[in-house]
Amino acid sequence: MGITLDELNGIQLDVLKEIGNIGAGNAATALAKMIDKKIDMNVPKVQILEFREVPELIGGEETPVCGIYFRVEGDITGHIMFLLELKSSKSLTNMLMARNDETESMDEIEQSAIQEIGNILSGSYVSSLSALTGLNIKISIPSLAIDMAGAILSVPVIQYGQMGDKVLLIETELIEGGHEVKGFFFLIPDMESFETLLSSLGVLK
């Protein structure tokens, strides 16, 4: 039987939070390299939330957001989702492509760019996880969706929903000049993988 989020003890939570911190830090560095600009990052918030509370964090269920979703493969399996407000994704693609497009939609090139950003951020997050645990962890090619926050969030929430009523969420804020980009990582290990993850970190009860 797997472990649910409700059953995690304080030390296990701290370890998961620390992974979140390191992973998000590396992701910010990767982004800075990619756009060749200095990126500041606020200390990421790592939280375990009731799934009802999740959409509010990002401005309500109907806020347009961009979700980039990956399968996690290797010694642990599961999913990773990088989610950001549509506004933030536009700031990122504008930074990356050095343009100033203020429309509310994303064209094909911007979609492809945001997938690539998601790919790099999630990739560096996963490689820190891999380095910390000594596990072989890879991510699949990304899948992108732009839609209401509630609809996109239903995907990780449903997966967590098979284990309990809470989700593990890492919120990072990246700042470049005047642009603020708020992004969220969801790490969603499959039930069996939670144990593998915790035991490789030496904190399985």
Place this chain on the structure above:
Amino acid sequence: MSEIKKIGMADLNVTKQSGILTTLGLGSCVGITLYDPITKVAGMAHIMLPSSKAIRNNSNAAKFADTGTQLLLEEVLKLGASRGRLVSKLAGGSQMFSFANKNDIMKIGERNVIAVKEVLQELRIPIVAADTGGNFGRTIELYADSGILLVKTIGHGTKQI
């Protein structure tokens, strides 16, 4: 003044006469509505998973197609609906993300819709309208005075079913 009740994920609620029930941003989840046109009793549930039987932690009945529909039925009956007059409408069950080799998890929306239809059939409640599937989110509003279900999307129009 119409009273609007908002239904969250894995949640359900009922109203009557001039009330409005809404759930925002349905993705792979399914919104189930039950309605009695004579007493104007309306109910809505926002379920996340097909079956309570496959899950260890299943205390929240409104999370699952099977237990959620059952509970919704009990609640509308309590509010004065007549079982024989009840009709149902469904929305949601999208597949928000797609991968080349589809696995079970990715098809959860489709499985949710199938599960809800099975439960309604067992309960002998006719489904009079449905707007399910696709790869986009939906916000739904059920009007208790008319039984109309309004489905709103981003980029896929708005319709009444």
